[in-house]
Amino acid sequence: MTDTDTLEKLRTDDRYFTQVYNEHRDYALRFMSKIHKDHDEIQDVYQDAVLVLLENARKEEFKLTCNIQTYLNSICRNQLLTKHRKNSKMHTVNMEDFDPNINDWFSDHEFNPEKEERLNTLESAMELFKQQSKKCFDLLSMQYFEKKRMDNIAKLLGFSNDKSAKSQAAKCRGELRKLVQSSYA
Amino acid sequence: MSNHLMLNSISIDIFRDLVSEYDAAYRSATKETILSDAKELLGLPNDVMESTLDFKTINKEELKETFLSDLALHYLQDTSTEDPIISALITEAVLFQPYLEEARLFSQAFARVHRKANKRLLQEMEQELEAEELFHAFNRLQRKENKAVLQSIQSSKQSKAFQMALRIAAILLLIAIPAGILRVYFMGDSNNGSTNTAENDPKKPQSSSDYFASTYVDIKLPKPSEETSTVNAEATTTAMGYAKSEEEFNIKIINLQPQLSYLQKREKEIQSRINTLKNKTFKHKKSTLDSLETAYTKVIDLTQYIQRKELTYEMNAPKLSIYVIKEKDLQQMKVFNYNDLGTDRFYLYSKGKYYALNNGQGKLNAETDEGIISALDSKN
Numbered sequence: 001m002t003d004t005d006t007l008e009k010l011r012t013d014d015r016y017f018t019q020v021y022n023e024h025r026d027y028a029l030r031f032m033s034k035i036h037k038d039h040d041e042i043q044d045v046y047q048d049a050v051l052v053l054l055e056n057a058r059k060e061e062f063k064l065t066c067n068i069q070t071y072l073n074s075i076c077r078n079q080l081l082t083k084h085r086k087n088s089k090m091h092t093v094n095m096e097d098f099d100p101n102i103n104d105w106f107s108d109h110e111f112n113p114e115k116e117e118r119l120n121t122l123e124s125a126m127e128l129f130k131q132q133s134k135k136c137f138d139l140l141s142m143q144y145f146e147k148k149r150m151d152n153i154a155k156l157l158g159f160s161n162d163k164s165a166k167s168q169a170a171k172c173r174g175e176l177r178k179l180v181q182s183s184y185a
Numbered sequence: 186m187s188n189h190l191m192l193n194s195i196s197i198d199i200f201r202d203l204v205s206e207y208d209a210a211y212r213s214a215t216k217e218t219i220l221s222d223a224k225e226l227l228g229l230p231n232d233v234m235e236s237t238l239d240f241k242t243i244n245k246e247e248l249k250e251t252f253l254s255d256l257a258l259h260y261l262q263d264t265s266t267e268d269p270i271i272s273a274l275i276t277e278a279v280l281f282q283p284y285l286e287e288a289r290l291f292s293q294a295f296a297r298v299h300r301k302a303n304k305r306l307l308q309e310m311e312q313e314l315e316a317e318e319l320f321h322a323f324n325r326l327q328r329k330e331n332k333a334v335l336q337s338i339q340s341s342k343q344s345k346a347f348q349m350a351l352r353i354a355a356i357l358l359l360i361a362i363p364a365g366i367l368r369v370y371f372m373g374d375s376n377n378g379s380t381n382t383a384e385n386d387p388k389k390p391q392s393s394s395d396y397f398a399s400t401y402v403d404i405k406l407p408k409p410s411e412e413t414s415t416v417n418a419e420a421t422t423t424a425m426g427y428a429k430s431e432e433e434f435n436i437k438i439i440n441l442q443p444q445l446s447y448l449q450k451r452e453k454e455i456q457s458r459i460n461t462l463k464n465k466t467f468k469h470k471k472s473t474l475d476s477l478e479t480a481y482t483k484v485i486d487l488t489q490y491i492q493r494k495e496l497t498y499e500m501n502a503p504k505l506s507i508y509v510i511k512e513k514d515l516q517q518m519k520v521f522n523y524n525d526l527g528t529d530r531f532y533l534y535s536k537g538k539y540y541a542l543n544n545g546q547g548k549l550n551a552e553t554d555e556g557i558i559s560a561l562d563s564k565n
């Protein structure tokens with residue numbers, strides 16, 4: 001399977017990222033272990049790198065400029081260097097299998113503590129929303145996160161038509177707003 | 186913007202759908218009417234025509250809120266839109282901004298919730314992969330270790346160092362003894378891990394099973410810190426003529442603290458891994474956990490072995506090595522030769538106490554004989 005096929009699978013198959021994780025894991029972990037010794041941290045960074053790839057793959061405008069292994073290595077290396085820029089224990093090793101120009105990370109990565117705090121509160125509220133109203137959560141999630149078309153959402157969630165799904169989405173949004181407001185209070 | 190484009194905008198479709206919920210007849214409303222009604226509802230400048238909406242039957246605030254939320258969501262997905270309503274709303278930022286901000290936050294928060302769930306999935310998968318690797322790593326290490334012990338036994342020349350090495354090998358059975366660990370124990374680890382040699386080239390094919398699992402089972406003791414000094418061993422008497430008044434001693438302080446700290450860290454790591462894996466279901470669970478438990482016990486054994494080495498010495502006069510765990514001040518140490526009885530008997534002085542030294546190995550025990558202490562004090 002080519003990298004282009006892999007990207008296509010990542011876009012369409014919800015669980016395919018676990019396979020990508022497996023395929024590139026050993027190489028990426030070995031690559032990082034030459035730079036950094038804490039293997040729990042290395043695993044954590046690699047997991048995040050795969051999730052960055054997954055999220056980016058779902059963006060239409062995303063273009064892969066190198067192979068997937070190099071892409072993951074580059075994200076991992078960059079993150080380790082960023083996290084430990086001042087850590088003298090980091091080893092600098094000259095290896096070629098990364099692209100220094102790839103600085104991809106989660107698109108919502110925030111350095112604004114105020115916004116970060118709001119996002120954390122919102123995230124907790126959404127976890128609660130998911131428990132309380134799974135169908136509403138799925139509906140809004142498809143709208144806001146997966147950015148699916150309403151006719152597709154209607155089909156996937158069993159609404160009679162897109163109008164009905166849209167109407168339900170408005171109600172769900174109202175419920176979520178109430179929950180969020182009570183979380184901020 | 187042409188009138189044609191304006192009238193094919195998404196906001197017109199959204200608005201038509203929303204109002205149709207209240208009034209089914211609105212579905213057949215003209216685009217000009219819809220555009221005018223939408224602008225009227227939002228309080229935007231409206232030069233198209235008069236609004237036709239009857240707000241007695243429509244919840245104005247609810248309609249406005251839903252319309253703005255839908256437009257914000259659409260705008261996030263397509264910021265290049267030339268939609269007439271959205272363009273006007275961007276100019277009227279006060280009205281639209283809160284909805285845009287909410288849509289952005291919702292979008293990011295949903296992404297995080299999904300990411301967290303996916304991360305949990307990867308973490309669980311990683312634990313299973315690691316458990317599997319541990320199983321294979323233990324198997325291979327056990328084979329390697331058994332083979333090494335058998336080969337060692339075959340070798341008939343058993344020097345003292347070899348006997349000691351064998352004892353440690355027995356203690357460490359099942360824990361990986363990577364190439365040179367025994368050498369490492371006695372001579373320190375020369376591998377700093379930063380050189381990209383052919384051996385550690387990540388491109389070199391390697392089976393996944395000897396991969397991260399090895400970080401749990403490999404024991405790579407760091408080098409003990411060493412300090413050396415030369416001191417003169419002053420004799421308590423030179424009266425008999427044959428005795429040298431001074432002999433030059435070479436003292437080496439070997440501090441085992443780095444090794445002890447390393448082992449204590451490994452002990453915690455292995456224990457933590459055992460606790461994690463206990464709650465998981467995976468292939469070969471029992472044997473993997475058994476091996477980890479054994480590794481844990483062996484790390485404890487090695488820790489205790491090192492702790493027992495504290496304040497022991499090895500002497501082949503005039504060479505003296507002292508094993509310590511806490512920092513010892515070498516500058517404060519002295520060596521005396523108590524030869525009042527006609528034979529050389531060396532004593533190490535440290536922090537107000539005299540320790541008798543004999544050739545070979547032993548534990549540092551403070552001298553209690555007042556006569557000897559008094560004779561040594563007279564030279565100190």
